[in-house]
Amino acid sequence: MTATGIGASVKRKEDYRFLTGQGSYTDDINRHGQVYAYILRSPHAHAEIAKIDTSAAESAPGVIAIFTGADYDKGGLPAGWQIHSKDGSPMIEPPHLPLCKDRVRHVGDQVALVIAETYAQAKDAAEQIDVTYKELPAIISTADADKPGKPQVWADAKNNTCFDWHLGDKAATDAAFAKAHHVTKIDLVNQRLVPNAMEPRAAVGDYDRATGEYTLYTTSQNPHVIRLLMGAFVLQIPEHKLRVVAPDVGGGFGSKIFHYAEEALVTWAAGKLRRPVKWTAERGESFLTDAQGRDHVSHAELAMDKDGKFLGLRVSTVANMGAYLSTFAPCVPTYLYATLLAGVYTTPAIYAEVKAVFTNTVVVDAYRGAGRPEATYLLERLVDKAAREMKMDRVEIRRKNFIPRDAFPYQTPVALQYDSGDYFATLEAALKASDWAGFESRRADAKKRGKLRGIGISTYIEACGIAPSAVVGSLGARAGLYECGSIRVHPTGSVTVFTGTHSHGQGHETTFSQLVSDTLGIPIENVEVSHGDTNKIPFGMGTYGSRSLAVGGSALVKAMDKIVAKAKRIAAHLMEASVADVEFKNGTFTVAGTDKNVPWGTVALTAYVPHNYPITELEPGLEETAFYDPLNFTYPGGCHICEVEVDPDTGVTQIVNFTAVDDIGRVINPMIVEGQVHGGVAQGIGQALLENCVYDEESGQLLTGSLMDYCMPRADDLPNFKVATQSTMCTHNPLGAKGVGEVGAIGSPPAVINAVLDALSPLGVEDISMPATPLKVWQAIHSASAKVAAE
Amino acid sequence: MHDFGYHRPASAADAAGLLAGKNEAKIVAGGMTLIPTLKQRLAQPSDLIDLGGIAELKGIKVESGGITIGAMTTHADVERSTDVRKTIPALAVLASGIGDPLVRNRGTMGGSVANSDPAADYPAAVLGLGATVRTNKREIKADDFFKGMFETALQDGEIITAIHFPKPEKAGYSKFANPASRYAIVGVFVARTSGGIRVAVTGAGPCAYRSKELEGALSANFTPDAVKAVKLSADGLNSDLHATAEYRAHLISVMASRAVAAAS
Numbered sequence A: 001m002t003a004t005g006i007g008a009s010v011k012r013k014e015d016y017r018f019l020t021g022q023g024s025y026t027d028d029i030n031r032h033g034q035v036y037a038y039i040l041r042s043p044h045a046h047a048e049i050a051k052i053d054t055s056a057a058e059s060a061p062g063v064i065a066i067f068t069g070a071d072y073d074k075g076g077l078p079a080g081w082q083i084h085s086k087d088g089s090p091m092i093e094p095p096h097l098p099l100c101k102d103r104v105r106h107v108g109d110q111v112a113l114v115i116a117e118t119y120a121q122a123k124d125a126a127e128q129i130d131v132t133y134k135e136l137p138a139i140i141s142t143a144d145a146d147k148p149g150k151p152q153v154w155a156d157a158k159n160n161t162c163f164d165w166h167l168g169d170k171a172a173t174d175a176a177f178a179k180a181h182h183v184t185k186i187d188l189v190n191q192r193l194v195p196n197a198m199e200p201r202a203a204v205g206d207y208d209r210a211t212g213e214y215t216l217y218t219t220s221q222n223p224h225v226i227r228l229l230m231g232a233f234v235l236q237i238p239e240h241k242l243r244v245v246a247p248d249v250g251g252g253f254g255s256k257i258f259h260y261a262e263e264a265l266v267t268w269a270a271g272k273l274r275r276p277v278k279w280t281a282e283r284g285e286s287f288l289t290d291a292q293g294r295d296h297v298s299h300a301e302l303a304m305d306k307d308g309k310f311l312g313l314r315v316s317t318v319a320n321m322g323a324y325l326s327t328f329a330p331c332v333p334t335y336l337y338a339t340l341l342a343g344v345y346t347t348p349a350i351y352a353e354v355k356a357v358f359t360n361t362v363v364v365d366a367y368r369g370a371g372r373p374e375a376t377y378l379l380e381r382l383v384d385k386a387a388r389e390m391k392m393d394r395v396e397i398r399r400k401n402f403i404p405r406d407a408f409p410y411q412t413p414v415a416l417q418y419d420s421g422d423y424f425a426t427l428e429a430a431l432k433a434s435d436w437a438g439f440e441s442r443r444a445d446a447k448k449r450g451k452l453r454g455i456g457i458s459t460y461i462e463a464c465g466i467a468p469s470a471v472v473g474s475l476g477a478r479a480g481l482y483e484c485g486s487i488r489v490h491p492t493g494s495v496t497v498f499t500g501t502h503s504h505g506q507g508h509e510t511t512f513s514q515l516v517s518d519t520l521g522i523p524i525e526n527v528e529v530s531h532g533d534t535n536k537i538p539f540g541m542g543t544y545g546s547r548s549l550a551v552g553g554s555a556l557v558k559a560m561d562k563i564v565a566k567a568k569r570i571a572a573h574l575m576e577a578s579v580a581d582v583e584f585k586n587g588t589f590t591v592a593g594t595d596k597n598v599p600w601g602t603v604a605l606t607a608y609v610p611h612n613y614p615i616t617e618l619e620p621g622l623e624e625t626a627f628y629d630p631l632n633f634t635y636p637g638g639c640h641i642c643e644v645e646v647d648p649d650t651g652v653t654q655i656v657n658f659t660a661v662d663d664i665g666r667v668i669n670p671m672i673v674e675g676q677v678h679g680g681v682a683q684g685i686g687q688a689l690l691e692n693c694v695y696d697e698e699s700g701q702l703l704t705g706s707l708m709d710y711c712m713p714r715a716d717d718l719p720n721f722k723v724a725t726q727s728t729m730c731t732h733n734p735l736g737a738k739g740v741g742e743v744g745a746i747g748s749p750p751a752v753i754n755a756v757l758d759a760l761s762p763l764g765v766e767d768i769s770m771p772a773t774p775l776k777v778w779q780a781i782h783s784a785s786a787k788v789a790a791e
Numbered sequence B: 001m002h003d004f005g006y007h008r009p010a011s012a013a014d015a016a017g018l019l020a021g022k023n024e025a026k027i028v029a030g031g032m033t034l035i036p037t038l039k040q041r042l043a044q045p046s047d048l049i050d051l052g053g054i055a056e057l058k059g060i061k062v063e064s065g066g067i068t069i070g071a072m073t074t075h076a077d078v079e080r081s082t083d084v085r086k087t088i089p090a091l092a093v094l095a096s097g098i099g100d101p102l103v104r105n106r107g108t109m110g111g112s113v114a115n116s117d118p119a120a121d122y123p124a125a126v127l128g129l130g131a132t133v134r135t136n137k138r139e140i141k142a143d144d145f146f147k148g149m150f151e152t153a154l155q156d157g158e159i160i161t162a163i164h165f166p167k168p169e170k171a172g173y174s175k176f177a178n179p180a181s182r183y184a185i186v187g188v189f190v191a192r193t194s195g196g197i198r199v200a201v202t203g204a205g206p207c208a209y210r211s212k213e214l215e216g217a218l219s220a221n222f223t224p225d226a227v228k229a230v231k232l233s234a235d236g237l238n239s240d241l242h243a244t245a246e247y248r249a250h251l252i253s254v255m256a257s258r259a260v261a262a263a264s
């Protein structure tokens, strides 16, 4: 390994730019003649728009135009995935117009687009728009949405049901339960979360009247996907007349995958007004309009034989979609959730039912982990409860049910085929690193200090490296999920890498540079990574689902294979040797068994100055593009162990130790991997202890609409993490990489809650919901001790 | 935010004059509360009178054994002041727990006390220490100052110039912070003074108030255990997403006991 090669903790190339304030984000982009958009939003969760009077606002200072739903003449935002219900009927797909026409369906819904010379003028003018609403009752609760007699979000979606889907073998699962020695049951809520990327969403639309070309600058994780969705489905602009640029993006966590109304509105308005239009969300708007995460209500049952071997699993889940279908919403609680319910266990029969419901709330879509944290939380809470009821050791019941090391590839009863993994190895490493064996003495010591100490474990798997196109196509995806990469070797031998993935904090500029510099044997400084512009990058599906290295990196490997194959032919010509005899190593071409050699730079120069060149057989130039479509998902997995101390006087839970041992396949940059795990675990701890998106059940107002009430994890909420990798290689991509972006957020929440429950178990507390806030923990302690007192 | 006129007077008298002369003028001190309110368009003052340029409103003095803190003194200055640390260490501890470093370097004593936010920390110290609020017109005793949620005894056009804290024999502050905002869900300031025990509670009611039960318990026995066991009524206490009234009632006793334990 070299100092900058694969496996080295190279410092992030992009950080100089970010840390010195030189990043260029969407809001930093200003176009000549630019005007500003403010969006007037619904103050009601559900209402008819009886009348909109814009006359006063139109004559307000600086106002250029005001558009309402009546003016909007283009298409709605499409759903990118179609689910079919049990009975074969397609999901209900309501219209999703960027400006509401006659009805608003959540607080924050778009009512009018105000464009003025300055943002303040647009906002001032919006105050003078007089909207007459006829308020309607709202449905907020996930659990109640499909009950009869509730307010209906969409006339077509009876009982607010979008789809009623299932997966697995019901008969086989029923048979497994029929012969069970014991059945453990659990009811769980996976609460709704607000993504809160540090950079709020923003969009600048531009129209070039000379060429008829539109440009959209936007905070996106996948500019080509936005170009496709907005161009083809919403605004009917063909690809060659539409450029989408996603410059530096300050975090996404999934929330910047989706195509949003504001992107279409600024582009549309720029075309109508012939002036660039900028919109930047305020933090309050992020809370009201960024697609939110999770929001499941589930019941699950686990059938076991007398030894605690899992025989069958039944799960029924209601998943909240919000008021509309966001881009990938339907696939999250189905193919990214129910397919993961085998977990790391050999449960032979699984049957899952998922009902998706509409409510008068902000849309829900993929958020770091997307479906897989929900599956992991459900399974790992259930397995812990099963161990308690069976009076078995929590670790032993897991070991007993793990998929054996020699069982790979392993076909689960819920559609996936795991290619590789070793759950025993990650478990043992985590037990050791966390000193699981020594815990009871730490508990006793804490007790002396008046604290309740607990330890919790989670052994998880996830499916990422999204995704094999044919597979997802058969499951309802309306797009392919391959990735594209180009390698441009310049005449002097330096390289520009073009990737269809998008880096918004992940450090791709470093990781991909390492991969390319190591493979081509050139200095890392001679590699530049370009991403985020549809006019530069041939194509791309973007970054989400921990796919960038496994899929995007593999595309680069394929492109480099082509580069090296061509370069070898040039080198063979220069060395007057047969191509079959040319070897390439450390940036030098040699002829096997001779001392003939040509360096990389000479070959590159020859490709562009082809004076001595096999011109009849080979084109000049050295630039190759590859598309890589994975053969399977990748399956990172591992073991997270959390240790907490609860203060019984206040209910405060402090995390005192956190250990994560993850199997993520090939590691290119261990420092970046560690950072990704840190961030993911912080988000998982956020969900377990702090974060909760709460709406008023009556009015539908978002009660946690700012950071004063919505609690994001901060440094002092977190311990020093112990992070390690213990990898098996992915068997089907050329890198062996599995992906690391989401593991932290997937594996950690149940480890934290299981630890809190372990701490409270001496008091007889058996359940606590996320987030386990001081209030909830205190109430659990309080009612448990009241129960004890009553007995 | 809406448009407003901006003034930066050089003396408290000029500030008072400007305030009196304008229709809807408002004082801005650190702006930590006021500016967000303006940004959210929840207030629309015609003019802002910035006290930032008035030297006489800044600074910390030892005065008749106690401490006098100018209205425009920042939380960070109080936190770092050796005079405060020596004379009333609990006050420095309290200041160090307000918000974050940015807030502490902007937010002021006067702004905090004038605002009477139900979850603010300083009101507990003002009341707990039996301080005197000095204005451009008069002196107001702490016990007469806090009137309700965002309500004080200040009259229109009245400006806090300083607050005088007498030195207690012993005092301590303990805060249970809202996990999101880090304001006080419950904060309890306890002081043993020459005039008796004072216990002030913030975060739990519409504004800071004294707890007679806890003062009684501590007068008999100034120890952590004396208050920890006191069961307070939840009647009339605040209830929100983060804490029910019952939880707050419980936390008051716990924080009081911790404040006594920390008292010095």
Ligand SMILES: Cc1cc2nc3c(=O)[nH]c(=O)nc-3n(C[C@H](O)[C@H](O)[C@H](O)COP(=O)(O)OP(=O)(O)OC[C@H]3O[C@@H](n4cnc5c(N)ncnc54)[C@H](O)[C@@H]3O)c2cc1C
Pocket: B026, B027, B028, B029, B030, B031, B032, B033, B034, B035, B051, B071, B072, B075, B097, B098, B099, B100, B103, B106, B107, B108, B109, B110, B111, B112, B113, B114, B115, B119, B120, B121, B122, B154, B158, B159, B160, B161, B181, B182, B183, B184
């Ligand atoms: C993120 C954040 C976290 C915070 N956390 C805490 C916390 O944990 N604990 C806490 O106690 N506080 C907290 N605060 C509040 C902060 O510490 C300030 O005390 C508060 O904002 C008011 O002080 P200011 O100087 O900023 O006043 P301003 O915002 O400028 O003014 C507030 C009000 O007081 C009036 N006013 C200001 N000065 C005077 C004066 N001399 N005479 C009369 N009226 C006056 C103004 O007209 C205005 O109505 C927090 C604030 C923020 C933004």
